[in-house]
Amino acid sequence: MASRRNALAFLAAAGLLAPLASRSRAQGMRFFRIGTGATGGSYYPIGALIAAAISAPPGSRSCDLGGPCGVPGLIASAVATPGSVANVMAIQNGRLESGFVQGDITAQAYRGLGAWTGRTVPGLRAIANLYPETVHLIARRDAGIHELADLRGKRVSLDEPGSGTLADAEMILAAVGMAPGMLQLRNLSLGPATQAMTAGDLDAFFFVGGHPADTIVELASRTAIEVVPIEGATTARIIAEYPFFTTTVLPVDTYAGQELPVPTLSVGAQWLTSAQQPEDLIHDLTVALWNPATAALLQTGPRRGRSIQRATALDGISIPLHPGAARYYKENNMLP
Template identity: 45%
Template sequence: MKHSHPESILRPAAAVDRRRLLRLLGGGAAAFALGLGRRALAASTDIRFFRIGTGAPSGTYFPLGGEIANALSNPPGSRDCAKGGACGVPGVIAVAQASQGSVENVEAVVKGQFESALCQADVASWAYAGTNGFAKDGAQPGLRALANLYSESLHIVVRADGPIHTLKDLKGKRISLGEPESGTLADARLVLAGAGLGEKDLKASTMKLTQAAAGLAAGSMDGFFQIAGWPVPAIAELAQNTKLRLLPIPQDVADRLRKKWGFLAQDRIPGGSYEGIEEDVDTLGIGAEWITTDKIETDFAYRLVKALWHESSQKLIENGHPIGKRIKLAKAIDGLAIPLHPGAEQFYREAGLLVQASQSQ
């Protein structure tokens, strides 16, 4: 997949309408940002574009990334934070950019195609160590974490009126394992292996979430995997017209997978998260992390993280997306799969989250 490469520093226009910019940029309209160029932003104060790799528009990463982009942005001409205006990083216009998911995101961050990205903890860990699909490119020791955001839940979605009730029932069925280069695909393979199955045991495919959901509704697909924070918009929409079932992960399978893969955690999708599914579903969870590289300046990373956790930003994120209410400063360094960026570490130490660690050294 090809990416555009706008300059990180541009000359801005003499006056910038922040509301218009954030409406177009923060919501994920990266094409607008990439097309502004020098003509639209000719002059007086530097503007720094900051790209955030997300995921498919039908998932959780893309809309959430848009809210985070809004929170980080503070273009010239914005009203002061203390007066109810922008509380992001002065001069920054953050852009949520769609992608195929975690694998593509981490690769794009390493190549400098994104300045940062949302990424599953397991994928970040593999890329950092150069294992599990990242061996060809080797370890990426420059990867750094800015924050743990929330726990993503494994969804295995099938029709409620169909014959699939357990993982074993997936055998021989038409199942989408997630998009190519997605964290969902990587972890679907792990879960199948944990249940004693392989891709060859299924009529497996790799589809976009919207395609898989449409196929399930039409009867051309029997089910699909998706790792995302509940409620996933595409699954919620599907549930309004198609009766669904979420497959649970048996405890023995979950224990076996968690023992082998430390980034996996016991998780539960609450009943009522999707129409027609009233009971809790036991599954596995994986941390969703905001990552970057050590090429980002320490002071800039500090200001980004400070902007993310600003009270005003938190209200914006909480009100902008259902998953936002689960993004809490108190959990910002829980279960990180890669080292913290020094700028982020400085902020969390000042916030009191790293006090014990610093005292023990």
């Protein structure tokens, strides 16, 4: 009870609660966590915005009176995690109610493919596809890395265990015949990787996420970097083996010093939950996600958040929708 009183006191001080305590008691309070990624990536700030959008703390004014347009009585929060793989495992084990997961990791985990062989996660359910995530291969400009083959013998970070970036980097390198022993491997998350590169202790790193990534923007402002292309026959080999990848291009000047468009790969970022979550709750979350007020809120955040559109909510979904989400899409004529 003390934690509940403290939470309500905080929300009241923040001006989020109406003065009617009776509404608070009537509505109750529920908590809902969204596993994101490292704080320096794109998942975390977008997760924080979505958490704010779907929340409507006990005692809040109604949406039509200027209050939050989320789920009544719900307090959602974004939780920093290592990334997609860790989020799948946390959803499976009940440590998180939901999480953001790359589309390729989603497919593999649900079907028991790739790194998930022998440990399927059949209880995964989708809420929505959010936006495409871009594979970044960032190198120090003086490291002499201009294509994947140039990584041989270099100090390269594939990201930390549990991240979708690590899983994707391993798949990409395997598809081009680059064995782990050919590299001086590191397992650093995005922030520590950029710090190591600035210090001259790292030659290159992979990152999979929305662009521009703020942490890489900051890196490029103080260190000369090269955005390494993944293209041509290399791309064809990778997609032939891993068809959930698609081609994309990082536009000119995505990062300082990038004078040309850079071809690379992308995968979808998806919001997943467990089949055990209540249907009504996930339905109401989906309603809140696609409320016009949420779209307006997302316009204030990272550029990737601005590309989250209801029209692409079902793109690339390769696992069953949660029944609550499916009910929303049927109600809105997006599903038969």
